[in-house]
Amino acid sequence: MNASSDVVLDVKRLSGGFEDTDHQILPVLTDVTFSIRRGVSAAIVGESGSGKSITALSVLGLTPAGFSLTAGQIRFEGEDLLTMDPARRRKLSGRGLSMVFQDARAALNPVFTVGWQIADVVRIHQDVGRREARRRAEELLDRVRVPEPARRMKQYPHEFSGGMAQRAMLAMALACQPRLLILDEPTTGLDVTIQADILDLIADLKAASGMTTCLITHDLGVVAENCDQVVVMQQGCVRESGSCAQIINTPTDPYTKQLISDSRLVETS
Amino acid sequence: MITTPTPPVLDIQHLHKEFRLRGTGRDRVLTAVDEVSFTIHAGQTVALVGESGSGKSTIARCITRITEPTSGDVLVEGRSIIKMPSRKLIDIYRSLQMVFQDPNSSLDPRKTARATLDEPLRLHTSLTSHQREQRIRELLAEVDLSDHLIDRLPRQLSGGQRQRLGIARAMAVDPRIILLDEPTASLDVSVRGQIIRLLERLQENKGIAYLFISHDLGVVRRISDRVLVMYLGTIVEEGPTEEVFTHPVHPYTQSLLSAAPLVEVGRRRERVRLAGEIPSPVDLPAGCRLVGRCPVATTACATTEPSLLNVTGSHRAACPVALDMQQVPST
Amino acid sequence: MATNVGPIYDPPSLAHPFGTDRLGDDILSRTMSAATLDVSITVAVVLLSVTVGTVWGSVAGFFGSWFDYLTMRILELLNAFPSLLLAMLVIAVAGPGLLNVVFVVALLPLPDYVRLARAEVRSKKNWQFAEAAKLVGRRPVGVLFAHLVPNSLRPLLTYASVNASQVAATVGALGFLGLGIQPGSAEWGSMISRGQDAILSGQWWVAGFPGLMIFLLAAAFHLISDAIADSRDQGGSW
Numbered sequence: 001m002n003a004s005s006d007v008v009l010d011v012k013r014l015s016g017g018f019e020d021t022d023h024q025i026l027p028v029l030t031d032v033t034f035s036i037r038r039g040v041s042a043a044i045v046g047e048s049g050s051g052k053s054i055t056a057l058s059v060l061g062l063t064p065a066g067f068s069l070t071a072g073q074i075r076f077e078g079e080d081l082l083t084m085d086p087a088r089r090r091k092l093s094g095r096g097l098s099m100v101f102q103d104a105r106a107a108l109n110p111v112f113t114v115g116w117q118i119a120d121v122v123r124i125h126q127d128v129g130r131r132e133a134r135r136r137a138e139e140l141l142d143r144v145r146v147p148e149p150a151r152r153m154k155q156y157p158h159e160f161s162g163g164m165a166q167r168a169m170l171a172m173a174l175a176c177q178p179r180l181l182i183l184d185e186p187t188t189g190l191d192v193t194i195q196a197d198i199l200d201l202i203a204d205l206k207a208a209s210g211m212t213t214c215l216i217t218h219d220l221g222v223v224a225e226n227c228d229q230v231v232v233m234q235q236g237c238v239r240e241s242g243s244c245a246q247i248i249n250t251p252t253d254p255y256t257k258q259l260i261s262d263s264r265l266v267e268t269s
Numbered sequence: 270m271i272t273t274p275t276p277p278v279l280d281i282q283h284l285h286k287e288f289r290l291r292g293t294g295r296d297r298v299l300t301a302v303d304e305v306s307f308t309i310h311a312g313q314t315v316a317l318v319g320e321s322g323s324g325k326s327t328i329a330r331c332i333t334r335i336t337e338p339t340s341g342d343v344l345v346e347g348r349s350i351i352k353m354p355s356r357k358l359i360d361i362y363r364s365l366q367m368v369f370q371d372p373n374s375s376l377d378p379r380k381t382a383r384a385t386l387d388e389p390l391r392l393h394t395s396l397t398s399h400q401r402e403q404r405i406r407e408l409l410a411e412v413d414l415s416d417h418l419i420d421r422l423p424r425q426l427s428g429g430q431r432q433r434l435g436i437a438r439a440m441a442v443d444p445r446i447i448l449l450d451e452p453t454a455s456l457d458v459s460v461r462g463q464i465i466r467l468l469e470r471l472q473e474n475k476g477i478a479y480l481f482i483s484h485d486l487g488v489v490r491r492i493s494d495r496v497l498v499m500y501l502g503t504i505v506e507e508g509p510t511e512e513v514f515t516h517p518v519h520p521y522t523q524s525l526l527s528a529a530p531l532v533e534v535g536r537r538r539e540r541v542r543l544a545g546e547i548p549s550p551v552d553l554p555a556g557c558r559l560v561g562r563c564p565v566a567t568t569a570c571a572t573t574e575p576s577l578l579n580v581t582g583s584h585r586a587a588c589p590v591a592l593d594m595q596q597v598p599s600t
Numbered sequence: 601m602a603t604n605v606g607p608i609y610d611p612p613s614l615a616h617p618f619g620t621d622r623l624g625d626d627i628l629s630r631t632m633s634a635a636t637l638d639v640s641i642t643v644a645v646v647l648l649s650v651t652v653g654t655v656w657g658s659v660a661g662f663f664g665s666w667f668d669y670l671t672m673r674i675l676e677l678l679n680a681f682p683s684l685l686l687a688m689l690v691i692a693v694a695g696p697g698l699l700n701v702v703f704v705v706a707l708l709p710l711p712d713y714v715r716l717a718r719a720e721v722r723s724k725k726n727w728q729f730a731e732a733a734k735l736v737g738r739r740p741v742g743v744l745f746a747h748l749v750p751n752s753l754r755p756l757l758t759y760a761s762v763n764a765s766q767v768a769a770t771v772g773a774l775g776f777l778g779l780g781i782q783p784g785s786a787e788w789g790s791m792i793s794r795g796q797d798a799i800l801s802g803q804w805w806v807a808g809f810p811g812l813m814i815f816l817l818a819a820a821f822h823l824i825s826d827a828i829a830d831s832r833d834q835g836g837s838w
Contacts, residue, residue, distance in 0.1 A: 047457040048428075147545070161546055191320035191547075192484065196528035196540060218457065221487075221530030245534045262462040263532045265491045335731045359737045367735050375728035377747050388746075392737035438736065 007075075008180050008212045010035040014058065014072030025070060027236060028054055032072070034231045034241050036180070036214055041206060043215040043223040043244075045259070046233035052216050055233070056182050060099050061089060076180070094125055098178035102185040104165035108157035114168050115141075115153025121175040140171035145201060163194035167201070174205065181206075184216040199226050220263040224248050232256045276347035277308040278446045278478045279332070279365070284341035286324070286331050290551065299551045301327040303502040304341070309446060312472065314479040316489040316510070319499035320525070322547050325482045326370075329448045332480075333367055334358060346445060363393055366439035370451035372431035376423040382409070382434055383419045389441040408437040412467060429460035433467065440471065446478040453488055461485075465492055486529040490514050495583075498522045501550050501558045504577065508584030518586035518595060520563050557588075565590045609803045619805040621794060631809050634786040639817065641702060642768045649706040650760045653713020654749065660714070661721035662744045671718070675711045683708045684773065691779045701779075705770050709763045716759055720752035754828070761825035765818035772814045788814050 014032040017025040029051045036042045046052040057063045059074055061081065074081045076096060081089055101107045109117060118137035122128065128136065134153070141149035144167040157165060166186060173181055183202065187195035203226060206213050215227060223230055224244065231241040232253065240253040251257045286302040302324040309315045317325040330336040332343050334350065342351050345365050350358065369375035376385060386405045390396055396404060406416060412433040423431055432452060439447050449468070453461040465488060471477060483489050489496060489510070496513050498506040498521065506519040517523045523541040543562040557563070557570040567590055577585040578592055586592065610620040618627035660671040687704045694700045724730060725748060733743045775789020788810035795806025 047459060163546060192486070192530075193320065193524055193528040193543065194546065196530075200540075219530065220458075220532045224532050224534050225530050248532065248534045259458065260532060262458045263487075265462060265465065265487055333735055335734065356739070359739075362735050362737050367732070369728045369732060371728060375732045377729045377733070377751065379750050380747075388733070388738070389736040435732075438732070442737075 006038050007035045008038045008077060009059065009214070010073070010075040010078075011055070011059070012073040012075070014055070014069065014074065016054075016058065016063075016067060016069035016072075018066050019068060025068070028067070029058070029069075029236045032233070032236070032238055034238055036212060036229065038212055039210060040229045041203070041213045041215065041227045042229040042231070043217060043227040044231045044233060045217060045220060045223050047218055047259075049235060050233040051236040052233050053184055056099065056184055056214070056216050059182065060093055060097060062099075094176055096179045097182070098173040098176045098180075099182045099184060100166070100169050100173050100186050102188050104169040104186075105157055105160065105162060107169055108160075108165060110157050113154055113156055114160060115155075118153075118168065118172050118175060121172045125176045136175070137171070140174055141168070143174065143205070144168070144171045146171070161194075162190050163198060166190065166198055170198075170201070170205070174209070177209075178211055180212045180214065182214045182216065185218070186215070187222065188218070195222070202226075220248070220260060232259065275311070276344065277310050278313075278346055279309040279480065280342075280344035280347075281305060281307050281328075281332065282342040282344070284328065284331055284343065285339045286327055286336065287339045297551050299549075300502050300553055301550060302331065302338070303553075305499075305502070305504055306341075307497055307504070307507065309478045309480060311445065311478055312476040313495070314472065314481055314493045316481045316483060316493035316496045317499060318483060318486065318489050318496060318525070320484060320547060322501065322550055323499040324502040324550075325499050326450055329367065329450050329480065329482055332448060333362075333365065359392070362444075363442045364445045365448070366442065366444040366446075367448040367450065368432075368435050368439050368452045370454050372428065372435045372455070373423070375435055376431060376438075378423055381420050381422055382414070382426070385434060385438055386441055389438060393442045404441070408441055411440065411471065412437040413463075427460075428456055429463060432456060432460075432464055436464075436467065436471070440475075443475070444477065446480065448480045448482070450482045451484070452481075453483070453485060461488065468492065486514075486526065487531075498525065501547065501553065503558065503587070505559075505588070506584075506586040507577065508580065508586075509582070512581070512584045516580075516584075518580050518584075518591050519588045520565055520591060521559055522586070559588075565594065609798065609806070611803070612805055618809045619803070621791075621806045622798065627791070627805060627809050630786040630791060631788070631813055634788050634791060634810065635813065637785065638768065638771060638788050638814070641698070641705075641771050642764055642817070642821075644702050645705045645767045645771070646709075646760050646764045648702065649709050649763075650713055650756060652706070653710050654717045654753075654756055657714035657717025657719075658721040658744060658749050658752065661718035662725055662740070662748065668718070671714065675714060678707075678711045684770065687770070687774065688777065688779055691774065696779055701771065701774060705767055705774070708770065709767070712759065712763070713756065716756055717749075717752060720755060721748050724748050724751060758825055758828045761821050761828060764821040764824075768814055768817045768821065772810075 012033050014029055015027065016029045017027040020026055032051070032055055044052045044055060054063065054067065058069060059081070069082065076092065108114065115134065115137050118140055119133040122133040122136045123130070126136070138149045138153055141152055146152050146164060146167050160168060187198050190198065199222065202213065215223065217223060228244050230244050230247040232239045232247065232255070234255050240247060240251060240256045247256060248260060251260060284302055284305045288299040288301060290297045290299055305328060307315065317328060319325045327336065331338040338351065342349050345361050348361070350361050353361070383405055386408055387401055390401045390404055405419070409416060409419065414430060414433050414437065418426065418430065426434065453464050456464060468479065469492065472479065481489065481493055493510045495507065496510045497504050498513070498519065500521045506513060506517065506522045513522065514526065517526050520541060520543070524543045527540045541564070543559070543564070545562055555574065556572050557566065557575050560566050560571045563570070570590065575587040575589055577587045578589060580586050580592065580595070608620060608622050608624045610616055612619045616626050616628065618631060620626055656671065660668040687708060690704045691700055721744070730743055730747055733747045738746060772789035772792070775787040776793045778790070778793065791810040792807045795803070798806040
C-alpha cells in the first residue's frame with residue numbers, strides 16, 4: 001500500500017474566484033495545495049480574506065453563488081470530488097464528509113425541535129425507523145455532553161445557548177458518521193470557557209471515533225493547543241504547511257512569523 | 270491605593286443596573302450590574318474582563334448614560350454625572366469618550382471621515398472651519414490614517430481603518446478618559462496588534478486613562494495596569510494585572526484564565542473546570558453566584574454573598590473559601 | 601401650434617398628430633400643456649407628503665411615548681377610510697382648485713410615509729452610530745436629523761417614486777371626475793373625461809393620448825424607483 005492511502009484529503013493546485021459583472025474571474029484561491037493525513041487533527045489558519053473558508057466549502061461542494069473553481073483537484077480518499085458524478089459526490093459528502101459551521105444557532109431551523117432535527121439527519125444517513133432515529137439522536141446528544149438529553153430533545157433552538165447549539169450541531173455532524181469532519185470557526189463568538197469545553201469535546205469525540213478533523217480558524221492559540229497539522233493561508237495562497245510544532249516554533253515563512261508574533265502580541269524586530 | 274490630592278478621573282460608586290422583564294404574572298428582574306465600585310486615575314488603564322452576560326458592556330453604557338443606571342454614582346473628574354440633566358452631559362463628554370466594539374455600526378455610514386471628525390469639533394470648540402480642517406488632519410495623522418482617506422465613507426475603509434477613525438473621533442475633544450468597549454474584537458490579529466500599539470502610544474503622549482473592556486485576555490494582560498474580573502454583574506476579583514494573571518485566587522478567575530488558549534504547542538495547562546454554563550442573570554439567588562458551578566463551594570456560600578477581601582496589597586477577591594486555602598497551603 | 605384651429609374630431613394627421621377634440625382643440629398641444637401641470641402637481645404632492653411624513657414619522661419613532669401613541673391612532677383612523685372616496689369628499693366640500701388637490705392627494709399616502717419613517721428610525725435609533733453621535737455632543741434632535749433621518753431616506757425615496765406613479769393616476773382620476781383643478785385648464789384626467797363619449801363613436805384619440813401620457817408618467821416613476829433600488833443593491837449605502 002502506498003503512502004497516499006494514508007491521506008484522507010488531498011487538495012492540489014486549487015484555484016478559483018468570483019465572477020464579476022464582465023465575466024472576469026476575480027481570483028480568491030490561487031494554487032492551493034495541501035493534504036491531510038488520516039487520523040490527524042488538522043487546521044487551516046488565516047485572517048479574513050485568506051480563503052480558508054471558501055477552501056473548506058469547495059471541499060464540501062457548498063461554494064456560494066458566483067464562485068467557481070478554475071483549476072485543481074480535490075481528492076477525498078483518492079477519488080477526485082470535482083470530476084465525480086454529482087449523485088455519487090452527494091452520497092459521499094453525506095457519509096464520509098461532514099461540516100460544522102460557525103453560527104450554530106443560525107444553522108438550526110427555528111421551527112423544529114432540536115431532537116427532531118438531529119433525528120432527521122439520522123434517518124437520512126442511517127436506515128432506521130422514526131423511533132430508533134429519536135433514540136439515536138438522544139444518544140448523540142448525550143455523547144456531545146448535552147445535559148438532560150431527553151428534555152433537550154424537545155426544546156427549540158432558541159432555548160439553546162450558543163455553546164449548547166454548537167454541541168447539537170456536532171451531534172448532527174456525528175449522525176453521518178463522517179471520516180472527515182470540517183469545523184469552520186466552531187468556537188468563534190463563544191466565551192473562552194465554553195470554547196475550551198467545545199474543543200475538549202471535539203478532541204474526545206475524535207479520539208473515540210477515529211475520524212479526521214480539520215479546523216478552520218483565525219485563532220492560532222486554538223490551533224497550537226488542539227492540532228497536529230497546520231496549513232497557513234493568506235490571500236488565497238498557502239503560505240506554509242507542516243506539523244503544528246514546526247509551524248509554531250520554527251516558522252520559515254515571513255507571514256507566518258508575523259502572524260505568530262501578532263497572536264502573542266509581541267513586537268517583531 | 271495611594272490617595273492623591275486630585276480626584277480620580279473616573280470614580281464608580283455602587284453602580285447598579287436592573288432591567289425589568291415584563292412577563293405573565295409578576296415582573297422578573299435582570300440584574301446586569303450589581304453594586305460595582307472602582308476608580309481609574311489619570312493615565313491608568315483598567316481592564317474589565319468577563320464573559321457574555323457579565324455586565325461589562327452595561328457598565329460602559331451606564332457610565333456614558335447611554336443607558337440610565339438604576340442607582341449608584343459615576344464621578345468624572347470629581348463631578349457626579351448621574352443626576353446631571355442631559356443638556357449638561359455634553360460638557361462631560363469633553364472629558365469622557367468611548368470607542369465602540371464594532372466600527373461598522375458605530376460610524377454613520379453616510380458621513381465621510383472628515384464629517385465624522387468635524388462633528389465633535391463643531392459642537393465642542395469654537396474653532397473656525399479652517400482651524401477645524403487643520404485639527405482633522407492632525408487627528409488623522411495621530412491615528413496613522415493618511416490624508417487621502419479624508420473623504421472616504423466608512424464602507425470605503427478597511428476594518429482597521431474604521432476603528433482608527435473611531436479612535437480619532439473619541440480623541441477629537443482631548444478627553445481625560447476613554448471607554449474602550451471591545452475595541453479589537455472584530456479585527457484580525459495583525460490589525461489588533463496595530464490598534465493596541467496605537468492606543469499605548471496615544472496614552473503615553475497624552476496621559477489619557479482607559480477603561481478597557483475585553484474578553485481577550487492576551488490583550489488585557491498586555492495593555493492594562495489593573496484588571497477587574499466580572500461574573501454575573503459583580504466584580505469577583507481585582508488587582509494589578511500581572512498579580513491577577515499569575516496568582517488568580519477566585520475559582521472563576523482561575524477557570525477563565527486556564528481556558529484562554531496560549532499560542533504554545535501542546536495541550537492546554539491544567540484547566541480549572543466549572544460545572545455547566547453561566548446561568549441567566551434573571552432573579553439571581555442569594556449567596557455567591559458561582560454556587561452550583563464552583564469546585565470549592567461550601568454550604569455557607571449558598572447563603573451569604575461574599576464581598577471583596579484583601580489578598581495582597583490592592584489585590585482583592587470575593588471568595589473567602591479560596592482565600593482560606595491560600596493561607597493554609599494544601600499538601 | 602395654436603388651439604381651436606382645426607375641425608372637430610379630426611383623426612391624427614400631419615397637421616394634428618394627436619387629432620382634435622369636439623371643440624376642435626389640438627390634442628397634442630393640450631396634452632403638452634397639461635404635462636406641465638400634471639407633472640408639477642405630482643411632484644409637489646409627493647414632496648409634500650414625503651417631507652411631512654418623514655418629519656412626523658421619525659419624530660414619533662425617535663421620541664416615542666404619547667406622541668407616538670397619538671400618531672399610531674391617527675394613522676389607523678386615516679387608514680379606515682377608502683382613500684379616493686376621502687379625497688373626493690374633501691374636494692367636494694373644499695371646492696376644486698390647485699392647492700386643494702395638492703393637499704388632499706398628499707394626505708392619501710401620508711400614513712405610509714409616516715409608518716415607513718417611524719419604522720426606519722425605530723430600527724436604527726439603538727444603532728451604535730446614534731449612540732456615538734450622542735457622545736460626540738449631539739442633542740437628541742441633532743442625533744435624529746443629522747444621523748438617523750439621512751440614513752432612513754433611501755427606503756422612503758424608493759417608496760416615493762413608486763407612490764408618485766399612483767399619485768399621477770389619482771390626480772388624473774380626480775380630473776376625470778371633475779374634481780381636479782378648474783375644468784377649463786388642460787389636465788390629462790379632465791381631457792380623458794372630455795373624450796370618454798367619443799371613444800364609443802370611434803374617436804379613440806381624444807381620450808387615448810392623455811391616457812397614454814398618464815401611463816407613461818407612471819411608468820417613468822417606476823423606472824426611477826427601480827434605479828434607486830438598484831443603486832442600493834450595489835452597496836450605495838445602507
